[in-house]
Amino acid sequence: MSKNDNIEELTKKIKAYVNKLDIDTIGIADANNELFLEAPENHRPKNILEDAKSIIVFGKTLPRAIFKMKYHQEQMVHRLYHSIYKFLDIAATRLSDYIETLGYYAIPIPSYIPFRIENLEPWGIISLKHAALAAGLGRIAKNGLLIHPKYGTLIRLSAVITTAKLTPDNPYTEEICLDCNLCIENCPVKAFGKKTGKFNKMKCLNNVVKHGLNILHPYDQNYVKNIELVTNTLLIEYTVGCTKCLEVCPLNSQQKK
Numbered sequence: 001m002s003k004n005d006n007i008e009e010l011t012k013k014i015k016a017y018v019n020k021l022d023i024d025t026i027g028i029a030d031a032n033n034e035l036f037l038e039a040p041e042n043h044r045p046k047n048i049l050e051d052a053k054s055i056i057v058f059g060k061t062l063p064r065a066i067f068k069m070k071y072h073q074e075q076m077v078h079r080l081y082h083s084i085y086k087f088l089d090i091a092a093t094r095l096s097d098y099i100e101t102l103g104y105y106a107i108p109i110p111s112y113i114p115f116r117i118e119n120l121e122p123w124g125i126i127s128l129k130h131a132a133l134a135a136g137l138g139r140i141a142k143n144g145l146l147i148h149p150k151y152g153t154l155i156r157l158s159a160v161i162t163t164a165k166l167t168p169d170n171p172y173t174e175e176i177c178l179d180c181n182l183c184i185e186n187c188p189v190k191a192f193g194k195k196t197g198k199f200n201k202m203k204c205l206n207n208v209v210k211h212g213l214n215i216l217h218p219y220d221q222n223y224v225k226n227i228e229l230v231t232n233t234l235l236i237e238y239t240v241g242c243t244k245c246l247e248v249c250p251l252n253s254q255q256k257k
């Protein structure tokens with residue numbers, strides 16, 4: 001296929017390839033989407049890949065049964081999180097490879113690690129929630145997560161930035177979040193400010209990312225300074241200490257059918 005190919009044809013071809021990878025949902029965003037301007041310079045798709053034109057964003061859901069388990073829930077969440085992130089990383093790598101065989105450049109975005117620390121805050125290479133919002137996959141729920149009309153906040157995300165010009169999808173306009181506040185009220189570390197609703201990432205991170213290393217290393221300013229290297233190298237297989245905001249969401253317990 002050459003660069004002069006019809007944009008619609010190319011879009012269809014790429015979406016068909018992604019669907020063959022057993023993906024639950026897919027959308028396309030324009031690399032110029034103004035949402036990305038809210039990210040720091042070095043976390044905008046256009047600055048990550050020269051001449052980027054589109055971002056293909058896709059997701060896979062966690063099984064609903066996670067919150068119906070009587071025993072071993074934390075252990076299963078641990079395994080499933082890392083399996084699903086690897087699954088998505090492999091899908092993104094395969095898709096990038098496919099797009100490059102069509103004559104364009106394409107780069108897969110990691111679904112979790114490595115992240116970067118900017119002003120003492122963790123950032124993914126790009127924010128996948130915002131990419132998914134731009135690609136019309138869903139809306140941002142009250143707790144700041146991407147909420148999908150069918151998979152709720154159990155949807156896990158991945159993306160590929162490419163120089164191929166593709167047809168972007170429209171934003172998802174209907175309300176999805178039920179605004180019930182259960183996720184905010186049940187947060188065990190009160191990560192959401194009572195008055196402002198602002199999300200304190202470090203409070204959440206300290207309760208979520210559990211690793212043997214944390215027992216040996218005091219969680220202080222020095223730790224936070226080194227957290228990028230520590231997390232990206234040693235914490236890859238951390239266990240997930242908290243999923244309360246997912247567990248209490250009414251949309252996450254609906255049957256998938």
Ligand code: B12
Binds near residue numbers: 037145204243
């Ligand atoms: C670092 C990180 C964390 C950190 C910090 C979270 C954070 N909000 O930044 C910690 C460890 C706390 C964390 C926790 C969790 N995480 Co996390 N995390 C990430 C990671 C690697 C980077 C996120 C990032 O870049 N944040 C930086 C910016 C965007 O922060 P922000 O708070 O989201 O943005 C605010 C402002 O910047 C501003 N804003 C407004 N408009 C716009 C527009 C743009 C373009 C930008 C950039 C910002 C912005 O408003 C935003 C909301 O307040 C992503 C993977 C990825 N590459 O995206 C996964 C990711 C966000 N995590 C995910 C998940 C599942 C979780 C947990 C549910 C895990 C769990 N415990 O079960 C919790 C969620 C807690 C919660 N309610 O948010 C999923 C979310 C999927 C979804 N459906 O939304 C992601 C996308 C991973 C994936 N591949 O699916 N995570």
